[in-house]
Amino acid sequence: MRSNLRLFLLSGLLVVIGLAMLVSGFASSAPDGLNKVAEDHSFAAGAKQHLFENGPLAGYAVKGVGNDRLSTAIAGLIGVLVSFGIGLGLFALLRAMRSGTGSGEGAAPTRAP
Amino acid sequence: MHIPDGFINAPTSLAAGAAAAGGVGVSLRKAAQTLQDRQAPLAGLVAAYIFAVQMLNFPVAAGTSGHLLGGLLAAVLVGPWAGALCVSVVLLVQALFADGGLSALGLNIINMALVTAWGGYFIFLLLRRALPATRSGVTISAGVAGGISVVLASLAFVVEYAIGGNGGAPVGTVFAAMVGVHTLIGIGEGIITALTVAAVLAVRPDLVYGASDLQSPLVLDTTPGEPAGEVR
Numbered sequence: 001m002r003s004n005l006r007l008f009l010l011s012g013l014l015v016v017i018g019l020a021m022l023v024s025g026f027a028s029s030a031p032d033g034l035n036k037v038a039e040d041h042s043f044a045a046g047a048k049q050h051l052f053e054n055g056p057l058a059g060y061a062v063k064g065v066g067n068d069r070l071s072t073a074i075a076g077l078i079g080v081l082v083s084f085g086i087g088l089g090l091f092a093l094l095r096a097m098r099s100g101t102g103s104g105e106g107a108a109p110t111r112a113p
Numbered sequence: 114m115h116i117p118d119g120f121i122n123a124p125t126s127l128a129a130g131a132a133a134a135g136g137v138g139v140s141l142r143k144a145a146q147t148l149q150d151r152q153a154p155l156a157g158l159v160a161a162y163i164f165a166v167q168m169l170n171f172p173v174a175a176g177t178s179g180h181l182l183g184g185l186l187a188a189v190l191v192g193p194w195a196g197a198l199c200v201s202v203v204l205l206v207q208a209l210f211a212d213g214g215l216s217a218l219g220l221n222i223i224n225m226a227l228v229t230a231w232g233g234y235f236i237f238l239l240l241r242r243a244l245p246a247t248r249s250g251v252t253i254s255a256g257v258a259g260g261i262s263v264v265l266a267s268l269a270f271v272v273e274y275a276i277g278g279n280g281g282a283p284v285g286t287v288f289a290a291m292v293g294v295h296t297l298i299g300i301g302e303g304i305i306t307a308l309t310v311a312a313v314l315a316v317r318p319d320l321v322y323g324a325s326d327l328q329s330p331l332v333l334d335t336t337p338g339e340p341a342g343e344v345r
Binding site: 004005008009012013015016017019020023024026027028029030031032033034036037038040041042043045046047048049050051052053055057058059060072075076079080081082083084085086087088089090091092094095097098 | 114115116117118119120141144145146148150151153154155156157158159160161162163164165166168169170171172173176177178179180195198199202203205206207208209210211212214215267270274278279280281282286287290291294295297298316317320
């Protein structure tokens, strides 16, 4: 049912926005597994600055927003919406490609194990 | 797990970029063939979810954190091809946040999108064969395969480091350290993956690619008086 799916997507998106905006403030700021290994075994020195290191969203913070929590929350919201938008666009495109090649609906049954 | 610029030398990064482009190309073609109409918008949601949860670093050991990679989770929800694309989209978006080097994008796509979605899904299928064809079977398979997929991703990094790592640490040392810490992170990945798959299975089981065989009429539905195979 179309409306049912829409409701699912909408509530899913709300959960995702909540995670990115609210829960992200509680995330650990310790280095992740790879960075820790790189520090411990002295190959972290090789790391170069990211091209966008001074960009407006670098480090999941919005430049110019003083409050850290708020800054992370807004950065998270932007990232979620951009990812959602690109994802939707990409898969709409793929769907259009498929109907264009004529393999049609029935030709692509979901198959699994 | 995001490799910054400079960890791996330029020729290796470049070769990885070409390999990743090939992998993404294959995923695009296969996803276009197999993705069901109703799953297409779900794939957008999966990308957004992975972006959000990758922000949530959890502590794993003294002074170390980890976060969801999400490739196997995406593969179970929308299939291995579309799943690899979801993570690739996230890795691309993360460049805006200066996370993961631009020259290392190919390496990161290989480790976090292709190895986890494809390799992880292969393990998921093996586990599904061994476990009963129930929702719990799917959830447990997803959790365990998710955990293993993180270790596979860390092994992929070790291979890349062995080929073109900039640094003096011996490969064996890096191998032991990477696999050790990523086994711990894998436990977190497994828990988050299992919880997420269980939640979607509870609400819309028909949307879970890796559980589409459960939709057969032979499966008992717990709701009395309703046909088991729900069609929407």
